[in-house]
Amino acid sequence: MSIDDAIVARAAAFGGLTALIGPQPAMRLYPTVAPQNAVPPYVTYQQISGPRIHAMGVDPGVASPRFQFSVWGLTNTEAKTVALQVMACFSRWRGLIASVDVLDSFLENEVDLGRDDVALLHQRIVDFILWHRE
Numbered sequence: 001m002s003i004d005d006a007i008v009a010r011a012a013a014f015g016g017l018t019a020l021i022g023p024q025p026a027m028r029l030y031p032t033v034a035p036q037n038a039v040p041p042y043v044t045y046q047q048i049s050g051p052r053i054h055a056m057g058v059d060p061g062v063a064s065p066r067f068q069f070s071v072w073g074l075t076n077t078e079a080k081t082v083a084l085q086v087m088a089c090f091s092r093w094r095g096l097i098a099s100v101d102v103l104d105s106f107l108e109n110e111v112d113l114g115r116d117d118v119a120l121l122h123q124r125i126v127d128f129i130l131w132h133r134e
Helices: 003-012 015-021 076-090
Strands: 029-031 042-049 066-073 095-097 100-116 121-133
Touching: 003 015, 003 029, 003 042, 003 076, 003 095, 003 100, 003 121, 015 076, 066 076, 076 100, 076 121
Parallel strands: 029 042
Antiparallel strands: 042 066, 066 121, 095 100, 100 121
16 A cells, blocks of 8 residues: 555544545545546645655665645635644544554645635645655
């Protein structure tokens, strides 16, 4: 399993988030881009960096990718409400999930992008550093 599988499993098990974006199998959490005509609110996520830990003569198999979660809502309040649940779901997350050993998760950044004039939705971005074993 991959860290992406662990992200989806964690989100699916977090009631505060699934109450807003739906439970599996119709959970509105999408890798990279939402499908056309996705019903808001929804969340897209993508890995935006992927550093690894290196040691003298050995690689310990620890990665610390940065993941960006883009929260989309009909109103600014809706986007912020879902973003708060994303933060609650992934902040200081650790443990074994979907066969992935998550060592720790840190909230790195939060940005309010306001209303997207093309999508006609409000967007809020939340970034996490997800330390895990590969």
